[in-house]
Amino acid sequence: MTDARLGQRLRRGRGSLALSFFAQGVAFALLVTRIPAVQDRYGISDALLPAFLAAVPILAGVGSVVTERLVRRIAPSAVLRWSQPVVMLALLGVAAGTDVWQVAVALGVFGLAVGALDASMNMLGVSLQRAYGRSIMLGFHAAYSLGGIAGASLAWAGAHWDLSLLVSYLPVVGVLLPVVLVGSRWYADQERVPQTQDVAPGERDGAGVGFRLLLPFCLVMAFAYIGDSTVSNWSAKYLQDVLGSSEEVATVPYNAYMVTTLLGRAVGDLGVRRFGAVAVVRCGTVLAAAGFAVVAVAPGPAVGILGFTLLGFGLCVIVPQTFAAAGRRAVEAGGPGASDAAVARLNIFNYVGFLVGSPLVGALGDAWSYRWAMVVPMVLVLVTLRYARSFGAEPAGYGGGHERPRIVDVGRGGNEV
Incomplete structure (x- = not known):
């Protein structure tokens, strides 16, 4: 592969990963800024709400642990490619349910998928920075912050006009989901160590x-x-x-x-x-x-x-x-x-x-x-x-x-x- 072609692949990988960071910022902000609306929709008591909120980061930690094992066998880009749509669909699940058990399942799936998503996104970001040989990691997180601001603004609009959660979330997911799926074609993984190559124990995984x-x-x-x-x-x-x-x-x-x-x-x-x-x-x-x-x-x-x-x-x-x-x-x-x-x-x-x-x-x-x-x-x-x-x-x-x-x-x- 020539310098020009490989350089172009890196640039595309950088752009597509920044898009994923942005989309994740939007999705997470849409959820956390409308927690009161979720609570009202499902009749979750103030005493029970902390358990629901704590479950998401706990399960996200589990998702991150699982991702560490997954990437020993498959590329981080594959984990990211499928975990991001799951996060967005789980967000719709939070908005579309009618019973408490349904929102509990949706939040559980959201947490597990977010852990895999956060881990795989940052894996790709770290490897791209190493490939570039200069700091670019902050730029990815800037895209996440921009997405958070956009998501919070959309959530404010939904609350201001008294829109239901589903009406607020569906157009956003409808736009972002196909965009990130198309963008995922250009994720750039770090070079994998061939299985036949003689490496020291621990280097591969x-x-x-x-x-x-x-x-x-x-x-x-x-x-x-x-x-x-x-x-x-x-x-x-x-x-x-x-x-x-x-x-x-x-x-x-x-x-x-x-x-x-x-x-x-x-x-x-x-x-x-x-x-x-x-x-x-x-x-x-x-x-x-x-x-x-x-x-x-x-x-x-x-x-x-x-x-x-x-x-x-x-x-x-x-x-x-x-x-x-x-x-x-x-x-x-x-x-x-x-x-x-x-x-x-x-x-x-x-x-x-x-x-x-x-x-x-x-x-x-x-x-x-x-x-x-x-x-x-x-x-x-x-x-x-x-x-x-x-x-x-x-x-x-x-x-x-x-x-x-x-x-x-x-x-x-x-x-x-």
């Missing part, structure tokens, strides 16, 4: 990637999502109940957070290429901690919104860089197949942080005060500074002034350029 290697990244991932879930679940309540804002103003912090997350990820790759991953992660960590500090001491709504805005700029870079760094370190330690295994295992801590964050802040707020509760995710996020050197990317040439295309890592049949 990533079994050589130990917990000790991944521990720093697992902690960083969990703490970042504790911070993220704090914003998504508590920003409105904090502004209204603690800082005395109106109900309308209380919706602003999360919107500001989403927008700054998008902006930060849109330019984040340029920062990594110029200054290196370590510097960008450190800067993001300091900004995120400063955001929580500002929120904790804010005298009024305006300063509180400023704090949540800083949080968006800070937290947005941490998760994509954690996936990228863990995948790279896994390849160095465990061989060609180790990256996929590392991403799948790391992805579980996405859901761990999501599960822990909201109850943690709520419990501390009720028992202590919500101002002091904001200090806890601030301290946890600062732990990232302890592990920032683990994000060093010198072997891949990021930010060192010597980037080059490394398209030999991605191919169809073992061709190299």
Whole structure:
């Protein structure tokens, strides 16, 4: 395969994967922003609702574990190609049911498929970044953030015009489903290790990637999502109940957070290429901690919104860089197949942080005060500074002034350029 043809394949793979990230952002936002409507439709009590909500990330963790095993035998692109339509169809199932057991099944399928989808998307993103030889991972997550903003806007429109869940979801799924299926034709997997090739044990399936290697990244991932879930679940309540804002103003912090997350990820790759991953992660960590500090001491709504805005700029870079760094370190330690295994295992801590964050802040707020509760995710996020050197990317040439295309890592049949 020539340089031009392989380069074109990589560009198509990058575009199609960005589309998948965008579609997943839309689908997830449509679900989480209309939880009250789901609750009303099925008559789910306030006492039972947390069990339904907790089941989704728990099952997503199971889906991520299953994906780690699946990709030992099939390409991540195959997992992504079929898990994304299942997510969208499960979303329709949530909207179309009439009994509680039906929404329970739909949410269960959604959770399992989301775990497989998140893991396989990030596997492909990490391998494409390695092939490009420069930071592109933040761009994929920027597409996810853009999809989240679009999905939340569509959900707002549905709620504003009092549309049923099915009427809100069906046109979106009807458009996105065929688009992602067509786009999936151009997914670009990393080159597979031939079964006849003599490789060390663990290189083919990533079994050589130990917990000790991944521990720093697992902690960083969990703490970042504790911070993220704090914003998504508590920003409105904090502004209204603690800082005395109106109900309308209380919706602003999360919107500001989403927008700054998008902006930060849109330019984040340029920062990594110029200054290196370590510097960008450190800067993001300091900004995120400063955001929580500002929120904790804010005298009024305006300063509180400023704090949540800083949080968006800070937290947005941490998760994509954690996936990228863990995948790279896994390849160095465990061989060609180790990256996929590392991403799948790391992805579980996405859901761990999501599960822990909201109850943690709520419990501390009720028992202590919500101002002091904001200090806890601030301290946890600062732990990232302890592990920032683990994000060093010198072997891949990021930010060192010597980037080059490394398209030999991605191919169809073992061709190299």
